[in-house]
Amino acid sequence: MPTLNSHHAAYVGSFDPPTLGHLDLIHRAAKLFTRLTIGIGVNPDKQTLFTPEERVQLIKASLKDLPNVEISSFSGLTVDFIRETGAAVMVRGVRTLSDIETEFSLTLANRALDPEIETVFLMAVEKYSHISSSLIKQVAQFGQHGLRQHLANFVPPPVIEPLLAKYNKQ
Secondary structure, three states: OOOOEEEEEEEOOOOOOOOOHHHHHHHHHHOOEEEEEEEEEEOOOOOOOOOOHHHHHHHHHOOOOOOOOEEEEEOHHHHHHHHOOEEEEEEEOOOOOOHHHHHHHHHHHHHHHHHOOOOEEEOOOHHOOOOOOHHHHHHHOOOOOOOOHHHHHHOOHHHHHHHHHHHOOO
């Protein structure tokens, strides 16, 4: 088993699609840790809009300015992925009180699975606290007038055209 590094953190999620809220948390975590690994989780039971490879590329295109961040996809348990990277810290973002309740339960389960991995919570900044991947998909699918401008309020520029293409709205 690899030795865990407390200066190395991992931020995991589905990132389907990556949002401005995700990028805000990534930028903030990249300032706190020497190394940050973004793990794009692959759940075979979950229907996603973008493939894991597409999500990796969308995040890479949105994070060219962060040299201490690496991105990869994984399947299986989150704590197993984090241990494989050598990170000692899992970064989690919380937007609402209901997020806190869910994250609390997940943290207890993850601690039982691997007590050496610590969890650090970052609160979403106010202007991104309402953004969810589900909301973005609804805007992209059903929105009409000024769609690109509306999406620019929720997702980074490299995500807009691929998102519209998924709904044949180019």
